[in-house]
Structures are given as C-alpha cells and as structure tokens.
Amino acid sequence: MRVQAGLRKERLDRGIKARTDDIFAIGSPREIMYLTMPRVVVIAALFTFPLLKDFTGMYWQNVMMITATIALLALSWDMLHSVGLVSLGQALFFGVGAYTTGYLNYHLGISPYISIPMATVVGAFICTAILFPVLRLRGIYFGLITFALPLLMMRVIEATKILGGTEGMSGLTPLPGITIKLYVIIAVALVCVFGFQRLFDTDYGLVLKAIRDNDRTVIAAGFDVQWYKAQALFIAALPATFAGAFLSHHYQFVGMPAFAMDYSILPLASVIIGGPGSFVGAMLGAFILVPLSEFLRAFGTLRIVIYSLMMLIFVVGVPEGIFHYLKRKYHQFERVVSIEEVEKK
Amino acid sequence: MSKEIILEVKDLSKNFGGVKAVNQVSFQLERGGAIGIIGPNGSGKSTLINLITGFVKLSSGQVHYRGKNITGLAPHKIVNLGVARSFQMAKPYYHMSVFKNLIIPLFSPRVRKLAGGKYGDRDEAAIHLLEDVGFERDSNVPYKAAGSLPHGYVKRLELARCLALEPDLIILDELFSGMSMSEVASILPFLESLREEGKTLIMVEHRLRELFRVVDKAIVLNFGHKIAEGSPEEVMNNEEVRKAYLGSEVDSGA
Numbered sequence: 001m002r003v004q005a006g007l008r009k010e011r012l013d014r015g016i017k018a019r020t021d022d023i024f025a026i027g028s029p030r031e032i033m034y035l036t037m038p039r040v041v042v043i044a045a046l047f048t049f050p051l052l053k054d055f056t057g058m059y060w061q062n063v064m065m066i067t068a069t070i071a072l073l074a075l076s077w078d079m080l081h082s083v084g085l086v087s088l089g090q091a092l093f094f095g096v097g098a099y100t101t102g103y104l105n106y107h108l109g110i111s112p113y114i115s116i117p118m119a120t121v122v123g124a125f126i127c128t129a130i131l132f133p134v135l136r137l138r139g140i141y142f143g144l145i146t147f148a149l150p151l152l153m154m155r156v157i158e159a160t161k162i163l164g165g166t167e168g169m170s171g172l173t174p175l176p177g178i179t180i181k182l183y184v185i186i187a188v189a190l191v192c193v194f195g196f197q198r199l200f201d202t203d204y205g206l207v208l209k210a211i212r213d214n215d216r217t218v219i220a221a222g223f224d225v226q227w228y229k230a231q232a233l234f235i236a237a238l239p240a241t242f243a244g245a246f247l248s249h250h251y252q253f254v255g256m257p258a259f260a261m262d263y264s265i266l267p268l269a270s271v272i273i274g275g276p277g278s279f280v281g282a283m284l285g286a287f288i289l290v291p292l293s294e295f296l297r298a299f300g301t302l303r304i305v306i307y308s309l310m311m312l313i314f315v316v317g318v319p320e321g322i323f324h325y326l327k328r329k330y331h332q333f334e335r336v337v338s339i340e341e342v343e344k345k
Numbered sequence: 346m347s348k349e350i351i352l353e354v355k356d357l358s359k360n361f362g363g364v365k366a367v368n369q370v371s372f373q374l375e376r377g378g379a380i381g382i383i384g385p386n387g388s389g390k391s392t393l394i395n396l397i398t399g400f401v402k403l404s405s406g407q408v409h410y411r412g413k414n415i416t417g418l419a420p421h422k423i424v425n426l427g428v429a430r431s432f433q434m435a436k437p438y439y440h441m442s443v444f445k446n447l448i449i450p451l452f453s454p455r456v457r458k459l460a461g462g463k464y465g466d467r468d469e470a471a472i473h474l475l476e477d478v479g480f481e482r483d484s485n486v487p488y489k490a491a492g493s494l495p496h497g498y499v500k501r502l503e504l505a506r507c508l509a510l511e512p513d514l515i516i517l518d519e520l521f522s523g524m525s526m527s528e529v530a531s532i533l534p535f536l537e538s539l540r541e542e543g544k545t546l547i548m549v550e551h552r553l554r555e556l557f558r559v560v561d562k563a564i565v566l567n568f569g570h571k572i573a574e575g576s577p578e579e580v581m582n583n584e585e586v587r588k589a590y591l592g593s594e595v596d597s598g599a
Binding site for chain 1: 398400419420421424425429430432436437438439440441445448449450452453454455467506509510
C-alpha cells in the first residue's frame with residue numbers, strides 16, 4: 001500500500017541558457033529577451049544612476065563611487081579565489097595602486113590620464129612581485145600573509161617617512177566631474193565582470209579553475225602552476241590597483257588610509273554575500289553592502305549592530321550567495337511534489 | 346635488435362629524516378616494455394614514482410629518460426617530455442564536467458606542441474578518450490560534474506587524463522585499487538592494447554594476478570630496497586619476496 005510520506009520541492013530547469021556547454025541556444029525573440037533582459041536592465045540602471053545627480057544629491061553619487069570601488073576590489077578577490085588563493089588583504093593592491101599614482105602625479109607631475117593606467121599596470125606588477133614568493137602557500141596560509149602585508153606597508157611608510165609619511169600626498173590633479181568619473185569606474189567594473197567570465201570560459205581559464213580544485217593534477221598535465229598562479233594574481237590585481245589609483249585622484253589625496261582594513265574586509269564580505277565564483281555576485285554584494293551601511297547611518301550607534309545582523313541573516317539564510325540564489329530562481333521552476341512510500345508492515 | 350632504453354633509474358634514494366623510503370634502487374626499462382612495481386604497504390613504491398616524475402625531490406641517484414638526464418627537473422617539465430602519471434588518490438576537478446577534466450591535459454604545452462588544435466577539437470578529443478577508457482557512448486556521463494562520478498569511473502578518468510598527454514611512458518600508481526573485479530576485467534584489455542600500440546608502462550599494483558596480465562617484468566620493493574627483479578614467475582618464486590609478503594616463518598612463530 002502506498003502512503004503519502006511528505007512533501008518535497010522539485011526543481012526543473014527552464015532549459016533556456018545562453019550556453020549549454022559551449023552551444024549557443026537562442027531561438028525565439030522571447031528567449032533572447034529572457035536571456036538578455038537581466039543584463040540589459042542592470043547595465044541600464046548602472047548607467048542611468050549618474051544622470052540622476054539632481055534627484056539623488058551629491059552624497060549618494062559619492063556613495064556610488066565608493067560602492068564601485070569596493071566592487072572592483074571584490075572582483076579582484078573573486079578572481080584570486082577562482083585559482084584557490086584566499087586574500088585577506090585586498091588593501092595591499094588598493095594601497096599600492098594609490099601610492100603608485102600618487103608618486104607619479106605628485107612627484108613626477110604626470111597627468112592622471114597617464115598615471116592611473118600606469119599605476120594600474122605597474123602596481124599590479126609590484127603586487128605580483130611582492131606575493132610571488134608566497135604563491136606556493138594555499139588557503140589560510142596565503143590569506144594570513146596578505147593580511148599582514150598592508151599593515152606592514154602602512155607602518156613602513158609611517159616609520160621611514162617615505163612617500164609623504166603620515167602626511168601623505170595631497171593636491172593630486174583632480175579628475176573632471178562626478179558623472180564622468182562614475183561612468184568610467186562603472187564601465188571598468190563591467191568590463192572586468194564580463195572579461196573575467198569570458199576568461200574562465202577559455203581553455204586557459206579552465207586551467208586556472210583546475211588549480212583551485214587540485215594543483216597536483218595540473219602539474220601532472222604539464223603546467224607550471226606557479227607561473228599560472230602569478231599570471232592570475234597579476235590579472236586579479238589589475239582592477240584593485242585601478243580602484244586605488246582612481247579613488248586617489250577622486251579624493252586628490254593619497255595617504256596611509258589607502259592600506260586600511262576596510263579595503264580588505266568589505267570586498268571579502270561582498271563576495272561572500274553576493275556569491276563567489278560568478279563575478280556578478282561579487283559586484284552585487286558590494287552594491288548591497290556599501291549602500292546599506294550608508295542607509296543605516298540614520299540609526300546612529302545601532303548602525304553596526306543592524307549591519308552585522310543583516311550580514312548574519314544573508315550568510316545564514318542564503319549561504320550560496322544572493323546572486324546564485326536569484327539565478328536559480330530565475331532559471332528554474334519549483335513545484336511541490338508529494339513523496340509516496342510503500343508502507344512497511 | 347636491441348630496443349631503446351626509455352627509462353634508466355640509477356641508485357635512486359630518498360630519505361625522509363632518518364627513514365630511507367627508497368634506498369639505492371636501480372632499474373632499466375625498454376621502449377614498449379612494461380614493468381610492475383610491487384611490494385608490501387609502505388615499501389616505497391609510490392615514493393619511487395614520485396622521485397622519477399619529480400614530484401618529490403630525490404636525495405641521491407639519477408634518472409635518465411630517453412638518454413636525457415632528468416634528475417631534479419621540475420615535474421611539469423618531465424610531463425612535457427612525455428612521462429604521464431596517475432595518482433593513487435585520484436582527485437578529479439570536482440566542479441567541472443567529466444570531459445572538461447580532460448581539456449586541461451589536452452591543452453598542455455606538450456599536446457599543443459605535438460598537435461595544436463582549437464577549442465572545439467579538444468572537446469572532440471576528450472569525448473573520444475572517454476570512450477576509449479570505457480565511458481558509455483552516447484550517455485550523459487561525460488557532461489556530469491566529475492565530483493558525482495563513482496570511484497571506478499574516477500580511476501578511468503585518471504587513466505584518460507594520462508593518455509590525453511600522448512605520453513611515451515605511462516606510470517600508473519595503483520590504478521586498480523578501489524575498482525571492482527568486473528571494472529578491472531573491463532579495463533585490462535585496454536591496457537594490453539596500449540602495449541600493442543607500443544606505449545611503455547610502469548604500474549604500481551597490489552592486485553598481482555591482474556597486473557601480470559599486462560606486464561612481463563616486475564620489481565619488488567621492501568623497506569625501500571629492491572629485493573627482486575624478473576619475470577612474474579621468477580619474482581613470485583623468490584624466497585625473499587615470499588618472506589616480505591607473508592612474513593618469515595621464524596618471525597610468525599608458533
């Protein structure tokens with residue numbers, strides 16, 4: 001005899017995907033809409049926001065600036081994580097980028113249009129060189145080193161009084177208008193998201209992903225894992241050093257706060273909440289966390305309490321990450337089915 | 346006509362602290378030959394493999410591959426010379442689909458140099474390799490995540506991973522362990538066919554009956570020493586080998 005034993009959620013794929021393992025499966029206009037709309041809506045919203053300056057006020061435009069900065073750092077974190085490197089010190093990349101552009105602009109008088117790209121590339125190179133000896137380390141061991149380095153840099157600058165010491169370097173050449181600045185930084189973030197996603201679709205990206213799963217087998221396939229990790233580190237450092245350089249010219253100041261812990265912790269929290277491995281999740285996390293912390297200013301001292309509680313709720317409630325959750329809801333039907341079981345006598 | 350010596354190991358030793366895991370082991374292997382490395386647990390079989398392939402730094406001795414001294418060479422460089430190895434604890438790339446697991450060796454510097462090939466070609470090659478090692482044709486298994494594979498298939502995937510490198514010398518570290526009788530039986534003809542193709546094999550095994558269907562020579566390790574070498578019959582009739590496997594009668598007492 002069959003009896004109802006309970007209810008179970010059943011998930012069914014909608015069966016429309018941009019790529020079902022390398023095959024472009026696009027049929028009707030409706031399916032094209034289904035696939036492109038989420039991207040189009042988000043990108044349109046991002047590019048409309050800077051135009052609403054009169055409506056939002058300068059304050060929120062500045063919040064957007066910081067949000068995009070943290071998003072870039074989060075993208076960098078997610079990229080590192082994709083090759084199995086856990087960074088607890090995104091501030092290192094940020095600070096190196098900031099100080100490089102500071103030096104180029106303040107001491108050598110180089111225009112920010114050259115110093116920012118230069119600081120991005122040179123800074124990423126410096127970071128790769130600094131971390132190259134410890135790339136062999138995995139997991140938390142690598143994390144601890146990256147955690148210590150920004151603190152070390154900060155104290156070195158304070159003690160040796162190089163690069164402006166505790167005073168920092170102020171009066172950097174400003175960049176024109178907040179709207180243009182926002183457009184630039186949002187565009188860079190989007191290029192990173194789609195660029196990184198595309199990178200991981202290639203065979204080269206597959207090797208990087210494989211290093212995270214099992215680096216010994218990657219060596220056994222004839223790859224110099226150390227060298228590949230260094231390349232990934234360089235690529236991952238690029239958005240972060242750019243963020244540092246760009247924000248320095250936005251504030252027209254570089255100082256020790258460029259190595260502050262905020263730039264390490266916020267990106268990490270963003271990725272965890274947004275969902276690692278997709279890059280969109282990293283960005284989404286930043287776009288939730290940073291504005292949220294500003295909204296909560298109205299609560300005064302309770303701000304941090306509420307902020308922490310909300311982070312707790314996100315992490316416990318949606319452990320896979322908000323982006324992965326939303327993606328699943330969008331791509332799958334869910335229905336409740338009853339489970340029948342043969343009754344035992 | 347004497348055949349080319351593909352691998353020559355001379356006085357290979359490895360000390361872990363005071364323990365001599367591998368002690369003065371020497372052997373030669375001809376192209377197209379197949380050798381089995383056997384011995385009790387902890388006798389240094391896997392360490393020997395790790396020393397030859399460069400995954401563990403050797404303490405002393407030399408390894409020559411096709412006349413070239415590869416002693417102390419980085420493991421990935423040895424792989425690119427044509428020495429493929431499997432791991433005893435096979436760990437696939439869990440999050441990737443089964444056939445994507447093979448894209449990585451197919452993308453390796455060695456294969457790219459040998460054959461070139463583009464993105465799509467590699468997918469094709471991967472599917473063919475999977476069929477070769479016994480994944481059912483036209484099933485959806487190659488598209489599933491490798492983490493969901495049963496153990497026997499993981500081992501087959503490990504074998505396919507080695508073959509993807511188009512190696513001259515294939516070193517299999519306990520390929521049969523954890524495989525069922527029928528799985529081993531189904532993979533044996535394939536290994537025999539590899540030999541017919543002229544591939545050179547080194548196999549570390551505990552399952553001797555199956556091993557001796559593939560290899561024609563065996564070396565026996567015990568406490569890091571090579572205690573015997575020769576044909577399967579010679580080795581199994583060797584007094585010292587029997588002692589190593591079964592314990593000496595004096596020790597077992599009674």
